[in-house]
Amino acid sequence: MQIGPYRIEPNVVLAPMAGVTDKPFRQLCKRLGAGLAMSEMTISDPRFWQTEKSLRRMDHDGEPAPVGVQIAGTEPTMLADAARYNVDHGAQIIDINMGCPAKKVCNAWAGSALMQDEALVARILDAVVRAVDVPVTLKIRTGWCTEHRNAPTIARIAEDAGIAALAVHGRTRDQHYTGTAEYDTIAAIKAALSIPVLANGDIDSPEKALAVLRHTGVDAVMVGRAAQGRPWIFREIAHFLATGTHLPPPTLTEIRDILLDHLEALHAFYGEASGVRIARKHLGWYAKDRPENAAFRSVVNRAETAAMQLALTRDYFDALAAGDTGRSLAA
Numbered sequence: 001m002q003i004g005p006y007r008i009e010p011n012v013v014l015a016p017m018a019g020v021t022d023k024p025f026r027q028l029c030k031r032l033g034a035g036l037a038m039s040e041m042t043i044s045d046p047r048f049w050q051t052e053k054s055l056r057r058m059d060h061d062g063e064p065a066p067v068g069v070q071i072a073g074t075e076p077t078m079l080a081d082a083a084r085y086n087v088d089h090g091a092q093i094i095d096i097n098m099g100c101p102a103k104k105v106c107n108a109w110a111g112s113a114l115m116q117d118e119a120l121v122a123r124i125l126d127a128v129v130r131a132v133d134v135p136v137t138l139k140i141r142t143g144w145c146t147e148h149r150n151a152p153t154i155a156r157i158a159e160d161a162g163i164a165a166l167a168v169h170g171r172t173r174d175q176h177y178t179g180t181a182e183y184d185t186i187a188a189i190k191a192a193l194s195i196p197v198l199a200n201g202d203i204d205s206p207e208k209a210l211a212v213l214r215h216t217g218v219d220a221v222m223v224g225r226a227a228q229g230r231p232w233i234f235r236e237i238a239h240f241l242a243t244g245t246h247l248p249p250p251t252l253t254e255i256r257d258i259l260l261d262h263l264e265a266l267h268a269f270y271g272e273a274s275g276v277r278i279a280r281k282h283l284g285w286y287a288k289d290r291p292e293n294a295a296f297r298s299v300v301n302r303a304e305t306a307a308m309q310l311a312l313t314r315d316y317f318d319a320l321a322a323g324d325t326g327r328s329l330a331a
Contacts, residue, residue: 004134008035020040025282027062028258028265034234038069043072044073071086079127096139115143137163137164142169144172156193180202203237206240209223262279264310
């Protein structure tokens, strides 16, 4: 898949997720096979650009290209200024958020709420595309509600405005993340456009990725929640798409090393106190839906320091491996 001057290979992309796709997680997913990793959304209001949270979200030092940054807001001029500001601070692709279903975002008339006002969508896209000389992409849902799936109309507006690629989550805003994603709307959008289209929603296995690509004809798949606690899903999907065969699941030792590297990156990025706290949710995701979940979490959540968190995690995986070296937490 080509986005402006950037060849996205493999065509498996990490979806932007608030509170999840920080720099440590983006770097990890890219290392484990993601062709592109979008940042969590950055607010367009300049009053908040110098806050500690915003400065971290705009930190792309050492991040492999292309650096994709998602911006969120409502006012075209403000979003254009935000795009320029982020390009000046390292963004190589600007993504506009019109897909977030969160109430606090939609109540501010941002995220997926914007899909209710197609004229405003057109003004926003035109302003941002004109503001920067890097590719601008857009992420949307199939519509605001199930009775009004206007994503095909928004998609045509996007292409006319010069949007370089479009990602579509196969749910309406009122569905949030409930039910199942549908891909017929995405297939219709792909058939009508000449720009790259990415399919998002419920892509949680190599087989599902292939099925969605075949059903929709899209150029790439975008993986979100399925990557939480399973960042190696990108290489699994990429390998399956390329060869039709499955990679062996990661061993306990490999998962331990991936997790320890991730913890160290979080501690370094956020500082010890915040890093230890933020790491807990990632530790929970690594253990989610596995028999060891409760025991693992009860062990690692005792940690109050970075050294203790690393030691407890390392010791726990080493004990598991010693007890049954053929076992994998990825199973």
